[in-house]
Amino acid sequence: MTSATGLATLVPSIAAEPPRTARFLRTAGRGLLASRLTPWLVPFALLALWAAASGTGRLSPQFLPPPWAIAEAAWSKILDGELAANIAVSFRRAISGFLVGGGIAFLLGLANGLSRLSERLTDTTVQMIRNIPNLSLIPLVILWLGIGEEAKLFLTALGVFFPVYVNTFHGVRTVDAGLVEMGRSYGMTRFELFRRVILPGALPSIFVGVRFALGVMWLTLIVAETIAASSGIGHMATEAREFLQVDVVVLAILIYAALGKVADTTVRLLERATLAWHPAFADPRTSK
């Protein structure tokens, strides 16, 4: 290892003016990289900017209410229990749509990845349906299912289905053939081959599908709740719009952002737990 002084004597121009600002920036950069708070820097800066703009009167409350007005709206909704009820309803819809659509997609993706026959039978059909924007089905779904829970479940599940299906299928198909041959040569049964080679090999791709699906899940649910619902965050926002309560509308949007973040973080944690072997997912704090 070359010491800093050794380098300095080798390169006199650096030694001539040890730039304090440069050193400060370097230390600060390292600190930023290490800190857990760093990712929150930009959101907090935006919040501060928003508060400042509202406080000085540059931002009209009719256009965007100040942060404290949103907080007040949140507080009153928390107090009358409406907020918790609506969040619970939306969350339950999101999860059930995700489980139903993602579950079917995962199984079909596996089946089509593993079996040429299954692929020949169903893949073309799936690809055809995939090209229909799922939100364009809303009028038809309302005609069929009304605005009950089934309509939301159907739309969310359909939206979640495609990313999970496509990525599961791709993941299974791109598993290293050399590893599969190795497993066969060591006498693995078909089930062992699936559990120990194919599924773990497909997992990174499946996670890509899941994260994509979470985005589609919220999007579909928001739209469905805005158009056809009598409860949930989307409904709360629509109702507030009719009464010109901008603060509640903004609150609903913020809640969607928070729920999306929660879902994404959950998947990240799952990824880190199951893909610890993968250099790209290894926790830098625990790997040597």
Add this chain to the structure above:
Amino acid sequence: MTVKPADRDFDALFADPSTRARAARGVSIRLSGLTRRFGELEVLRGIDLDIAAGRFVAIVGRSGCGKSTLLRLLSGLDRPSGGELAFGAGEDDDVVPRLMFQEPRLLPWARVVDNVAVGLGRDRDAPDGRLRVASALAAVGLAEKAEAWPAVLSGGQKQRVALARALVSRPRFLALDEPLGALDALTRIGMQSLLERVWLAQGFTAVLVTHDVGEAIALADRVVMIEEGRVALDVAVDLPRPRRRGSAEAARLEAEILRHLVHEEPPDVGWVI
């Protein structure tokens, strides 16, 4: 002389290295008129080869001459189009051939111990399984990497894990398809002597495909050259073990085999694998 702990485990694991013990552990292999076609392409056109139990045979030949195809037949990954392949004197039921590939082919999502445990095959749940895995890892000098992920190992270390995986079931026949081809020269020499030690101690029958004639002569009892789907040359290597690199006799043999390999090639191309 002191014995390193790794060497003691190694000896404890493997059999008595006498020639008799070797013949008992290894299995003889007989190929007669073995052929393999891929559609129009006739890759193996009738291979006749008798390999005595416990011997080390090296196979050389130009790229695409069918060496890997032959090893896949020998290790049961593929079926011949014609001819016969027989292990031992008829009691071929307990021969579980093992094949070592050019790439390590370790499961990236399994720790080193679990990768070696794959080699136990149907004995995976045997009570002494863990112990056998540990001994095999010690034998290749990687006991301290047992809990590591494959991603953090060097190329040579990965290939040693693959060797431990191939040996942990104590196979009677081991096929090796250019297992050292991708390693740097120094690592390769280390691996060659490891292979020789393991083979001497365990006594299995070994068939090694290599593009390095020097390596073939350093390791094998016999060097077989394949050309146009048939055995074109079969040379016994009668040098004492453990072998010294660069002896005059080895150099003479190497020159002879190389002369046959380069034979009939356009002079400006040379032989390339």
